[in-house]
Amino acid sequence: MTQEKELHRYYARLRTKFIAIIFFIAFIPLILLGGTTYYHYSATVKEKIRKELKLIAKNRKDTIDLFLNDRANSLSVLAYTHTFDYLGKKENLHNVFQLLKMVDSAFQDMGVINSNGKQVAYIGPYHLTGKQYSQTEWFKAVMKKNVYISDVFLGFRKVPHFIIAVKRIENGKPWILRTTIDINMINHFMCTALLGKHGADAYILSREGTYQISTADNDLILTKSEFKMPSVFRGIKEMEGCHGEKALICAIAWLKNNDWLMVIEQDLKYELSPMVRVKNTALSIFIISSLIIIISTILITKRVFARLEKVDREKSQLSEQLVRSDRLAAIGKLASGIAHEINNPLAVISEKAGWIGDLLTEEDVKNSPNYSELIKSTEDIKKHVKRGKKVISRLMGFARKEEVVYGNVDINSVLDETHDFLNKKAIYQNIAIMKEFHEDLPSIVTDGAQLQQVFINIVNNAIDAINKDGVIRLITKGRDGGVLIAIADTGPGMPEEVQEKIFNPFFTTKPVGKGTGLGLSTSYGIVEKLGGHLTVESEVGKGTTFYITLPPSCEQKTKG
Ligand SMILES: Nc1ncnc2c1ncn2[C@@H]1O[C@H](COP(=O)(O)OP(=O)(O)OP(=O)(O)O)[C@@H](O)[C@H]1O
Ligand SMILES: [Mg+2]
Known part of the structure; x- marks a missing residue:
């Protein structure tokens, strides 16, 4: 049980690690790709907007300078002619x-x-x-x-x-x-710089920062602008975040012999709105694909790991069964040797005790004051030899590889017999043995007599465990063409450390002289021999259930 839990924990840890690695591998390139693409794309778009703005500004500067110089030249020509x-x-x-x-x-x-x-x-x-x-x-x-x-x-x-x-x-x-x-002429030149785009403005400021022309609002003319006046420079400059507005990008140029500053502003947010749309689309695609990756990774990993865990569990159960069978076989051999050796001296002791008993009945000994004491002692010897013989016989039963006698067996009727055999004892202890049989249970090819021994062992244990007042359920079900038998009791249950040992020979929690600890190990050996499995589930305070699964036919299995 603890081993199974540990295995489960191990696979859970492994699965979490695996999922984390998959996420790492899947998301890092996705984020990097998305991030760099967006960065380069936005840089390119911004660069394009900047260049376009600069070009417009240069064009407007040249036009206005040319316009003013032309008018000044025409006037000079008039004055001098x-x-x-x-x-x-x-x-x-x-x-x-x-x-x-x-x-x-x-x-x-x-x-x-x-x-x-x-x-x-x-x-x-x-x-x-x-x-x-x-x-x-x-x-x-x-x-x-x-x-x-x-x-x-x-x-x-x-x-x-x-x-x-x-x-x-x-x-x-x-x-x-x-x-x-007419300032409208210059206003007209400035308006053409806007290209009719949303959020843009173009204006001319005097050296002191007073509006000379404003495309946005004529009322601003001759009012003071908040624009931070730069020092004189040649050509065109462009900058982001003009007069504190982060979203603005503007191009500036000095006109009219550096007397006027031309400012053309563009709303970066508006200009970049197609890019924001691209970003939102990319983000939605990223979120959707992330969800797909997360869900499919979790589902696939869960399924694969559950299968792996199952295979691993089955493997370890199989090897556990093999180890147990090997151990049982070795102990069996040892036990049969010991039993044989002890059986002979016990027979001699019993025979000699009988003979002593016979001799004691003779006349002169009968009159001895210790006559009754002697008779009692010979009876005691016989009684204990009998008990010793019983233990030896159980030991022999455990060790003996009884030949399997195959036949068509109706498990329900075998359990019926078990019920009849033990019901009196159960009733005496106020325990109800209930039958919950599947009616159309298939009959299977197995050894009914040996199975009977298994059922009696398990039901006897349940009666011993409950001791007084309780219920034992005998349940049968069809399973994969074979049969599943569950024997459940409302006894005290077993802690895990007991559960781990119950199939070991000689393990018993009963007082000396009461239990040999061979019941379950013998049963385990029989069920395995018949091609089935014997397992247990128990919870302290709730009860214990033994499960026996049997194949439709044990012949092929055991022969194989
Ligand atoms: N239904 C049960 N509820 C609680 N404990 C059980 C149950 N069945 C078996 N056990 C425990 O398993 C131990 C081993 O059982 P097993 O049948 O092998 O030996 P035993 O009953 O002690 O002796 P024997 O069968 O020779 O009389 C028992 O001593 C008991 O502690
Ligand atoms: Mg027992």
């Missing part, structure tokens, strides 16, 4: 402006400002002739430089705009030709 006096006249300025408007719609108005900052001529939608600009930032700036492109400002008209102004010195006196540029 016309005099202050000429353009200072409104009708001349009007003609020139109309010509310019025909080829370029970006110009919104045009003005000529003298060296004192006064606008002497103005063509445009507002009434700005005579306006004084000497205190404005842009006037001061254009007097310093020859060409000046302003930041976006509200000015007199209170509408965001920016200007391009060109200074010309004529006869030692400076004058300025100034025009207003």
